[in-house]
Amino acid sequence: MAEQMRTITYRDAVREGLREALQKDERVFLMGEDVGRYGGCFAASKGLLEEFGPERVRDTPLSESTFTGAGIGAALGGMRPIVEIMTVNFSLLALDQIMNNAATYLHMSGGLFNVPLVIRMATGGGKQLAAQHSHSLEGWYAHIPGIKVLCAATLEDARGMLWGALLDPDPVLLFEPSVLYAMEGELAVDAGAVDIAGARLHHEGRDLTLITYGSCLYKCLDAAEQLEVSGISCDVIDLRSLRPLDEESFFTSVAKTHRALIVDEGWRSGSLAAEISARIMENAFYELDAPVERICSVEVPMPYAKHMEEAALPQVKTIVETARRMIHG
């Protein structure tokens, strides 16, 4: 019997995940700027304050470092906090707590103290929010041992990754591309928690592997359809977890297609795309028929003007052109 589906937005899927977590586990609470009375900066937590009360849906002052650190302390004290930071740019104010405390406690204490904390935040450009609200810094976080880094590109993951992250005994950063909150699509009525480990193959092909995550998944899928028409078929891999990386997913694909193109909204230098490219070179060099290529954001602080922002971000046209050049020279 076919699964029963319903139409839902990414934002509502996130909210369902939050609601499920708050219902399932008394230790779970949500805190962050404007998560309560305002309903969340992207309206993801709208209605949850009324449903669960101010102890469990907590508006915080604009003190990123301290409410993130308080999340760490509460996790150490037996709770399962979900900390929401409005955008990845603001998370830099909490970087000390994330890097020096959350990521290090377990190792520094010789295994005594794990930190079961989930930090959610919006990331990425595409909404003309300029240079202090639009960057994709999840690749930076993926550099840090001791934390796990997820990015939910699909409705299934927006709905289900949170519970998977809460089941993890260690700190998990869950990124939500801000451009996707309004995305609408079909989701199973009984959609629930998902496994947070592993990449997912969204489109199968034989000529080229497109490796991506987050909102660039949809650009890659569009590109793959256009390329299909002209006889180039692509594997499209959504990484889902940026740390740890499911490297087998792209090694396996590259062994079939012999070509890889990485599409990453982060800046090119020192990027996650660079890491993936290096791993392919180290582990699958002799599978390659062409050099690994990357499409990343242009290395400028994100501009406001629409045409400039579009030019700075990876776009379908560039993916298609690069793919054609990689196949046909």
Added chain:
Amino acid sequence: MSHDRSTNGQPLTDREQSLEFLRQMLRIRRFEEKSAELYSAQKIRGFLHLYIGEEAVAVGVAGGLNKDDALVATYREHGHAMVKGMAMNTIMAEMYGKVTGCCRGRGGSMHLFDAEHRLYGGNAIVGGGLPVAVGLALADQLQKNHRVTCCCFGEGAMAEGEFHEALNLAALWHLPVLFVCENNYYAMGTALIRSEAVVDLPSKAASYGVETATVDGMDVIAVAEAAQQAASQVRQNGGPFFLECRTYRFRPHSMFDPELYRSKQEVEGWKQRCPIESLIRRIREKGWIDDSRLGELEGAVAAEIAAAVDYAEQSPWESLEELTRFVYSESEVR
């Protein structure tokens, strides 16, 4: 700077308590003197920050806490670890970098952790422990545990934004945190008057609506009394309290400090107020101790330290195969 050197300390009333405080302070003092020696002998490496001169603060504050209260400390925390109940063996082995250390040699002097005694580090980022203390207290409030989280930090931390954020949040959410400022007048080598426009430290906490007190941090009896009052107030009311302990570090900031920023006279002046000597003097005046009893006490402490050094010396190193353990948890059980 308000160095109040006029007091001779509070009169003693409790013999057992006075002798126990003396014993605790001597344990810390002698342990650290030995640690400095072992540092010179290259047995202990990395940074080593000595608490010598400030012992009355940790001992007195611990006197006001219950066994199940949490403690968040700084990188100058050997004394805090000892008064919280950690054995010298495990602390010394940690500083040797041995696998029998409290953190298997992963933390060293600056990062002592103990789950059983609820010591949440050894934090070496100035101010970095304050938000964590706020969170531990939040967990207690939500779980209706009537416990106190004590957070010790230096006056240098009060220039950090995290101090102000943490005080505000603890006051706003009425969280049971006892903030203890160990004011030793120097943030590493920068004098308080060179780093703060307002040197009245409690006024900063008071501006967040937090109750405050200041105590002579060179008098363990005074610190214990103040900490006892502060902690019971936190326990009863649930909200935070800020206690300033005015103290002084007799030794350099770490083992790499030529002390160019303060005068010998200033250091000597404070040494006249040594918390241990001052307590011994008062205990003698009461007739509660004589030379022979004091000798016994010193002998017992020396034996404990010798055993700790021996333990650390004999302990094995962790196998290199274990290097990447504890980056992530090994068990999925929550």
